[in-house]
Amino acid sequence: MAELLDFVMERLAAEGHPVEAFQAAQDFVREFGALRLVIPGTPPDAVGFTPHWIYEESGEDVAELAGNLGNKLFPVGYETFDGAMLLIDETGRFFLMHHTGPYFLGANTHEAISCLLHGPQQEARDCFV
Template identity: 45%
Template sequence: MPRLENARDVDAWFGDHGWFPGRDVAGLVPAMTARIVEEYGREGFPVEPFAAADAFLAEHGGLRLTIDVRRDEHLSFTPRTVWRDDPAEVAELSRGLGVRLFPVGVDSSEGSTVLVDERGRFFYLHHTGASYMGADKHEAMIALAHAPMRDAEDFFVRPDRPAGR
């Protein structure tokens, strides 16, 4: 994974893999989201795309960013189920956060799902737990490059604390 310190570094990494400002693959998004909606629904944990997920996928859908070329590890922005338990884990995380989540990608180096919430924040679902990546794609990728990330439970909605703190 390249050294990611700021938004310019993130955009350069994305650019090396086919992204450019104004990229628009919105026509592919319905097929991408339909697959994950069907997979999650079959497991009893329905999800549906929302504006933040559609917007991210319209610009970044289908990109495959190299994390480690020698180990053939990538960050792919094509939603898919990584583990059979993903739908249940996403539903549990969504309840804790008090917002809807939608899978937008996969980190093959960790076998982890990348999620976006209705506010456009990014979360990372790893077999060891869920993490908060950042408020936007730039923060999310910088956090990914500088793990460990912040625990997603820090953002759970609790009666004694407003959401997102």
């Protein structure tokens, strides 16, 4: 998994928006890295708990959200259906960067998984500083 952490850090740094694999991100990847969570429903969806760079300019979007939250963020997964990026902050909170906007998933891993499976997702702006 260290290679994936390094890949994400290198890719976002190349975009001019470096991130670091802080302790909460490392702990999550160590415990859940490479797992796949199937989300019931139609269309079929899943979340891969693997650090991943999603699209050009991901770094800018991650940096903007981190600034609004007042905390560092690190990508630790992605939704397979629409490419939304799963992010963790330094305190262990989870966010989803979706093309419709950023969402807060929960204050810890268990809340985030429950939210991904059952909803509802809260707009991340409620967590902005």
